[in-house]
Amino acid sequence: MPRLTRRLVTPDLYRLIAATLVVLGLALGGTALATVHHRSGLTRDITGVSGPLSVSAQELYRSLSDADATAANAFLANGAEPAALRQRYLDDLAQAGAALTVAARDADDADTARLAVLTDQLPVYSGLVETARSYNRLGVPLGGAYLREASALMRQTLLPQAQALFESAQGRLGGAQRDAAGLPWPILLLGLLAVAALLTAQVLLARRTNRVFNVGLVAASLVALIMLAWSAVALGAAATRVEAGRQEGSKVVTTLATARRAALQARADEALTLVARAGSGAMENDYDVAMRDLAGLLGAAAVQAPEADRKLIRQAREHASRWQKLHDGMRELDDKGDYLAAVAKATATGPADLPAAFSELDSAVSAALAVANERVARQAGNGGRALTGLEIALLLLTAGLTAAVILGFRPRIGEYR
Amino acid sequence: MKRPVALLVLLTLLAGCGSEARPQPTGGVRAVVPLPENVQDPAEVPSPPPAPNCTPRASLRPTGTLPAPGRMPAGSTMAKIAARGRLIVGVDQNAYLFGFRDPATGDLVGFEIDMARAVAKAIFGDPGKIQFQAITTADRIRVIQQGSVDMVVRTMTMTCERWQQVSFSTEYLASHQRLLVRRGSGIREFSDLGGRKVCATRGSTSIRTIAAQPSKPIPVATDSTLDCLVMLQQGQVDAVSTIDVLLAGLAAQDPSTEVTGARSSDEPAGIGISKDSPDLVRFVNGVLEKVRSDGTWTRSYQRWLSALGPAPQPPAPVYRD
Numbered sequence: 001m002p003r004l005t006r007r008l009v010t011p012d013l014y015r016l017i018a019a020t021l022v023v024l025g026l027a028l029g030g031t032a033l034a035t036v037h038h039r040s041g042l043t044r045d046i047t048g049v050s051g052p053l054s055v056s057a058q059e060l061y062r063s064l065s066d067a068d069a070t071a072a073n074a075f076l077a078n079g080a081e082p083a084a085l086r087q088r089y090l091d092d093l094a095q096a097g098a099a100l101t102v103a104a105r106d107a108d109d110a111d112t113a114r115l116a117v118l119t120d121q122l123p124v125y126s127g128l129v130e131t132a133r134s135y136n137r138l139g140v141p142l143g144g145a146y147l148r149e150a151s152a153l154m155r156q157t158l159l160p161q162a163q164a165l166f167e168s169a170q171g172r173l174g175g176a177q178r179d180a181a182g183l184p185w186p187i188l189l190l191g192l193l194a195v196a197a198l199l200t201a202q203v204l205l206a207r208r209t210n211r212v213f214n215v216g217l218v219a220a221s222l223v224a225l226i227m228l229a230w231s232a233v234a235l236g237a238a239a240t241r242v243e244a245g246r247q248e249g250s251k252v253v254t255t256l257a258t259a260r261r262a263a264l265q266a267r268a269d270e271a272l273t274l275v276a277r278a279g280s281g282a283m284e285n286d287y288d289v290a291m292r293d294l295a296g297l298l299g300a301a302a303v304q305a306p307e308a309d310r311k312l313i314r315q316a317r318e319h320a321s322r323w324q325k326l327h328d329g330m331r332e333l334d335d336k337g338d339y340l341a342a343v344a345k346a347t348a349t350g351p352a353d354l355p356a357a358f359s360e361l362d363s364a365v366s367a368a369l370a371v372a373n374e375r376v377a378r379q380a381g382n383g384g385r386a387l388t389g390l391e392i393a394l395l396l397l398t399a400g401l402t403a404a405v406i407l408g409f410r411p412r413i414g415e416y417r
Numbered sequence: 418m419k420r421p422v423a424l425l426v427l428l429t430l431l432a433g434c435g436s437e438a439r440p441q442p443t444g445g446v447r448a449v450v451p452l453p454e455n456v457q458d459p460a461e462v463p464s465p466p467p468a469p470n471c472t473p474r475a476s477l478r479p480t481g482t483l484p485a486p487g488r489m490p491a492g493s494t495m496a497k498i499a500a501r502g503r504l505i506v507g508v509d510q511n512a513y514l515f516g517f518r519d520p521a522t523g524d525l526v527g528f529e530i531d532m533a534r535a536v537a538k539a540i541f542g543d544p545g546k547i548q549f550q551a552i553t554t555a556d557r558i559r560v561i562q563q564g565s566v567d568m569v570v571r572t573m574t575m576t577c578e579r580w581q582q583v584s585f586s587t588e589y590l591a592s593h594q595r596l597l598v599r600r601g602s603g604i605r606e607f608s609d610l611g612g613r614k615v616c617a618t619r620g621s622t623s624i625r626t627i628a629a630q631p632s633k634p635i636p637v638a639t640d641s642t643l644d645c646l647v648m649l650q651q652g653q654v655d656a657v658s659t660i661d662v663l664l665a666g667l668a669a670q671d672p673s674t675e676v677t678g679a680r681s682s683d684e685p686a687g688i689g690i691s692k693d694s695p696d697l698v699r700f701v702n703g704v705l706e707k708v709r710s711d712g713t714w715t716r717s718y719q720r721w722l723s724a725l726g727p728a729p730q731p732p733a734p735v736y737r738d
Binding site: 076078079120121124125128135136137138139140141142143144145146148149150152153156276277278279336337339340343 | 446448449451452453454502503505510511512513517518519520521522523524525546547548549550551641643644646647669670671
């Protein structure tokens with residue numbers, strides 16, 4: 001560098017320095033602008049696309065699984081199925097349809113393939129359930145055979161696709177969150193480099209011109225510092241918010257959604273054990289496994305979730321243990337040979353009965369899930385707002401920085417004309 | 418003038434083809450017909466293990482007169498059942514007219530349920546002291562051997578091979594393997610079913626009979642005979658082949674099907690009991706003697722199986738002592 005500065009005549013040296021500073025300023029401005037643009041796009045994606053995708057996938061799984069368990073319970077009820085169960089089943093189907101529409105809006109290729117299976121097979125499933133219903137009303141066992149076929153289609157084909165859809169949505173959401181929460185290294189490096197270059201240029205100018213301050217370069221340095229600080233603070237704030245949404249939101253969502261899946265699975269196993277008159281066999285073992293998973297997952301969710309959510313999760317755990325007790329009582333009746341009394345327990349409609357305990361568990365987990373989902377969206381929204389105005393400001397600041405450098409050097413270069 | 422117009426039309430058509438072929442070939446989408454759970458297509462047909470010749474119908478003779486209900490001989494299997502407070506019976510809950518769920522009450526009813534209740538009544542004096550466990554065809558021998566049920570009443574064919582593994586009561590229902598087909602399908606006999614799919618339950622004697630037909634039909638196995646009717650309705654099999662009495666139960670649920678074909682085998686149904694409980698076998702045979710002679714058998718037959726025609730004489734017991 002000293003050799004180069006000695007060889008160049010002063011005005012050319014000034015021009016070179018000015019050009020370098022302008023290039024650095026433009027690079028800083030451009031990089032910052034691109035990063036901010038990308039990240040506010042990511043936060044918009046979280047609030048507008050991948051977040052809602054995850055929520056719709058959760059809803060899809062819940063409604064499908066609940067439809068399966070509800071259809072099985074309606075079959076257990078004597079005579080024509082109770083209107084409330086019929087309504088619940090129909091609501092489940094309607095909700096599944098609505099969730100499918102949301103999921104289809106922003107599906108990628110893999111998701112489209114999964115959605116194709118779901119949209120193909122859901123009408124087939126409901127057709128089987130209706131066939132089962134007609135034969136049940138005729139009082140012939142063929143209805144039960146169609147119900148088993150429907151349930152197998154649900155558990156072996158539809159639910160795995162819905163689960164894969166949820167996992168893919170969570171993966172997409174997690175990817176957006178990680179990208180939006182990383183440290184903006186290029187801006188920090190370029191910003192520090194620009195500030196250092198500006199300071200060096202001023203030292204150099206001061207030596208050559210005996211003027212301590214060059215107003216243009218001082219202004220340019222200030223502008224560079226502002227760009228660096230504002231970008232770093234705003235991007236840092238946005239990253240912190242999004243990361244909070246991931247830690248206290250998305251992770252809890254994954255745990256709670258898995259917990260709800262276990263609860264629904266256990267409920268279906270419980271009903272299907274009775275439908276199949278299978279006694280305490282393989283399906284009852286599946287119930288036990290699902291309930292153990294549920295307890296573990298609710299425990300994990302209570303640890304992951306912020307203090308404010310723990311009340312709901314605690315309630316869910318209480319409902320789960322109440323359900324388990326009622327279930328044990330019901331199984332005891334069945335195992336003692338009183339199948340009809342067990343069925344009566346499993347289908348009772350009072351507020352302290354088994355179905356109500358499951359229902360309250362489902363509501364509590366769903367409420368906790370809604371809070372966690374809302375947190376993901378809110379934190380991403382906050383993160384996005386932290387970046388508000390930064391893009392325009394960066395454009396103006398970059399222009400200002402460039403202008404200040406040029407204005408700072410023009411009189412000095414002019415002195416050599 | 419005509420030629421350019423034709424060319425233009427052709428070009429437009431070609432352009433149309435090109436743009437339409439790309440996004441969604443919805444025209445080629447085909448529905449997938451669902452299957453019942455655990456279908457084997459084609460079915461594995463186990464070759465029967467060597468069994469000594471025997472008289473499959475011959476069971477153990479009852480000893481003297483039946484003990485009065487509530488007074489089972491001390492130390493007997495029946496006394497243990499009485500001490501437990503209920504008789505545990507493996508049944509089919511999907512066999513219309515034999516063992517099926519009455520949707521109005523949720524309870525099991527049917528001809529075989531009547532037979533099982535008669536045994537409970539003889540032990541307890543109360544036909545309600547009974548616990549039914551629904552089992553698949555393939556599970557029948559296992560649950561008897563494991564002792565998870567006291568007996569199995571589930572159209573179980575008495576064969577010399579099965580006598581090696583379990584004991585049977587005397588015959589309570591005579592039957593023969595035949596075919597159930599869709600009306601108007603033109604299928605009358607096994608000879609019409611060469612290379613076509615015929616359904617029966619896994620682990621049944623029927624599946625072997627299907628596989629042994631000279632016309633070489635393709636056996637398809639399910640957990641329950643009822644699943645075979647589902648597959649027949651869904652067009653996935655061309656016929657169901659099992660004992661005529663079960664087929665009559667299927668035909669009664671779907672008037673667009675009919676029972677057809679020659680009687681292709683002799684299938685005496687007996688109550689399956691553990692080999693370790695000969696006292697229970699003799700006791701059940703005593704109960705069956707009573708059921709045959711006091712009109713219970715005929716009343717139950719008339720109530721459930723009138724679709725098969727007027728009630729015949731109950732099958733005569735055969736004993737081996």
